[in-house]
């Protein structure tokens with residue numbers, strides 16, 4: 001039998017825009033596998049891998065981990081899942097990430113889900129999250145915002161120029177945001 005086509009949706013948006021929260025909802029309703037690049041990197045730190053210290057230091061500074069590290073983790077997780085539909089959350093974060101992923105995997109995203117939210121609201125959410133993340137302090141949050149604007153927004157603009165971006169107003173309550181998300185995912189009904 002022919003292999004099923006791999007469907008990848010990149011889920012992008014600033015720190016605290018609600019990527020992880022909404023991906024959990026999408027998984028439940030549409031049968032995608034959620035791969036958070038940040039979660040995979042944090043698991044790599046915990047596993048005691050040789051890259052762990054480097055990754056930890058970069059996350060603490062809000063910097064983007066070299067793409068070969070992240071792409072390897074994403075590829076392994078895709079294989080392990082046994083699924084063919086993926087939400088890739090928080091990746092690609094810069095042009096180099098994007099080009100390397102396309103080159104290595106030969107996968108082009110079906111579309112990009114972009115959660116648009118004000119920094120004021122994102123800051124409020126991150127400071128009240130209380131999950132012990134090393135990057136949820138005001139100093140690192142400011143660095144994450146700067147990296148998002150300077151390095152990650154150009155990736156969203158790139159896909160927007162190809163007509164591939166679905167932008168969502170992510171400043172609203174969780175259930176209202178999910179209503180907008182559902183409308184976009186309805187063609188992918190599990």
Ligand code: UP5
Nearest residue numbers: 015016017018019020021037038059064065090125173174
């Ligand atoms: N919340 C969510 N939605 C809400 C809503 N609509 N109204 C009110 N509250 C809402 O949400 C954040 C908080 O807000 C939660 O408490 C939630 O309940 C509430 P969440 O869904 O977690 O938002 P998310 O966008 O996932 O925020 P996150 O902090 O995970 O985003 P980042 O992009 O900053 O984090 P990520 O884990 O992707 O990356 C962390 C670091 O890893 C990066 O800074 C970087 O150093 C490194 N990294 C790489 O180097 N390369 C990668 O490819 C990925 C990460």
Ligand code: MG
Nearest residue numbers: 019020036038
């Ligand atoms: Mg997240």
